[in-house]
Amino acid sequence: MIRRPLLAVMACAVLPLGLAACGKKQDNLSATPPMQKLTLMLDYFPNADHAPIYAALARGDFRRAGLDVTIRTPSDPALPLKLVAAGKADLAISYEPELFLARDKNLPVMGVGALVDKPLTSIISLPSAKIAGPADLKGKKVGTAGIPYQSAYLQTILDRAAIPPADVKEVGVGFNLVPSLLSKKVDAVLGGFWNYEGIQLARAKKHPRIIRMENAGVPTYDELVFVATEQTVRKRGELIRRFMQALQAGARAVRADPAAGVDPLVAASKDLDRGLQLAAVKATLPVFFPAKPSQPYGYMDPEEWKAYGTWMQQNKLLKHPPLSSTLTNEFLPGEGGQPSEDSTPGASSTP
Structure with missing residues (x-):
């Protein structure tokens, strides 16, 4: 699924919280609580x-x-x-x-x-581009939607593959990632999801080749x-x-x-x-x-x-x-200890 998350300027007060220090808790849904x-x-x-x-x-x-x-x-x-x-x-x-x-x-x-x-965002190409892995991006055109952190993904992947940035052309295609790929405007696109666009292309017998972010040098998320x-x-x-x-x-x-x-x-x-x-x-x-x-x-x-x-x-x-x-893991099934007096639920001393 090609996403379009673009944050506008937002400003609100933030209170310091910490990562969850979770203890096991017995969950009981046998009695329905008030709706x-x-x-x-x-x-x-x-x-x-x-x-x-x-x-x-x-x-x-x-x-x-x-x-x-x-x-x-x-x-x-x-x-x-x-x-x-x-x-x-x-x-x-x-x-x-x-x-x-x-x-x-x-x-x-x-x-x-x-x-x-796990990351769903991926680099997707078709067999004609002959991109089996990150090293094959050299000399190629890669379409992106213009989301800054996805452009950073591409640069991180190129750095890990020891490809000079000048050897790969990033092309802004907006959200027309798959059409740009099918029309051969670009050799690959970064931004489509391996579980959606990848599946869609496979069902259309386009035989997509997929590079997942966490396998190419981008920290998992x-x-x-x-x-x-x-x-x-x-x-x-x-x-x-x-x-x-x-x-x-x-x-x-x-x-x-x-x-x-x-x-x-x-x-x-x-x-x-x-x-x-x-x-x-x-x-x-x-x-x-x-x-x-x-x-x-x-x-x-x-x-x-x-x-x-x-x-x-x-x-x-x-x-x-x-x-x-x-983040806090405090409210997941089976989790949840009592917060300390000077903390919000989910707080810990994790730096």
Whole structure:
């Protein structure tokens, strides 16, 4: 899925928070708590990346958790972070790099759980370009959407492959990445998702070749994360916990039967191609869950976030050192110790 996350200038007060120091907690959803409304703002139009959400909604997992969930689709993909910060939504789906950029602009938001825990952004080419790996980008034209951190991805990949920047031409193609690839305006594009555009091209028998960011020198990151305001984290943490518990049930249902997420997804957005969505969900299944079985559902690795934030600063994408308060794992299923008296839920001394 080609995303268009472009943050406008935003300024709000930020209170210092820290990374989660989580202790195990017994979750109990056997008794339905009093019903509460929760508004979730998607990052983009409904698609395969959201299958666990639609499964949890259709199966009644949210209602059993005492949540009356309303899903909203943004009119502009730049809006979700701003809307959740303004209190227009309880939770929003965004991207780890966008969250770092928002915190750098003092927007008081933080990640509270991962939806997709690996990069989906990729370099996609067709066989005629003869690009089997990063080294083959030398002498090629690479189309990008003009998003600064994706241009930085390309430069990082070229540096690792020891390719002088002058030997690769970056071409701004806006959001016409796939059309530019098919028309051979460019040899490859950086910005399409391996689980969506890659699948779409494969289904069209175009035999795409894909280079994933984390395999080419870019620090790994969580492509899609749930975001809440600091105030919601402080005052409504139990709401987040119940949401993540119910979402875990939906994700497990999708893993057992992808149709559990695809059928309600297509019912909610009838212009979707069911075959494409089903293929995309099957491809995405491994990254709907943490890399290690010992990690709770929705886990965001603080060390990986620190490394990625440092990379952003080194590439002059952030004006300030990345804040350790950008995420908390406090409200994931089975997690949650008592915060100290001088900290917000999820705080620790992690620098």
